[in-house]
Amino acid sequence: MGGVRAWNDFRRDPATGVVTYSTHYEISESGRVLSAESKIAFPAKESLAQMLGQTGLAVEEWLGNWRGEPYAPTSPEIIPIGRLR
Known part of the structure; x- marks a missing residue:
């Protein structure tokens, strides 16, 4: 082999x-x-928020990394936490 x-x-x-x-x-x-x-695709947070809203999802919190820190424009990730409306 x-x-x-x-x-x-x-x-x-x-x-x-x-x-x-x-x-x-x-x-x-x-x-x-x-x-x-x-x-x-790597959309901007604003674009992502708009797309999620159009699908009937409500974002309650935006995280900026996998450690759970809040989103900031310099964050390495954009992680939306939410629910169905």
Whole structure:
């Protein structure tokens, strides 16, 4: 049984802000490469709030990281906590 080489690459569309990233695995024994691609959007908090409101969700708290600290414009994350209206 041979090894597997893995790597990632990404690109960002400046017009939309959408990041497309790919994960690749090369099986050494056969040279076969398996890949998967995903897209992630990073909207501003205001845009996210508007989209959530349109879906019938009410945000009660905005967190800025996974430690539960409040959101600030310099936060690394935007985590809405809420409920259905």
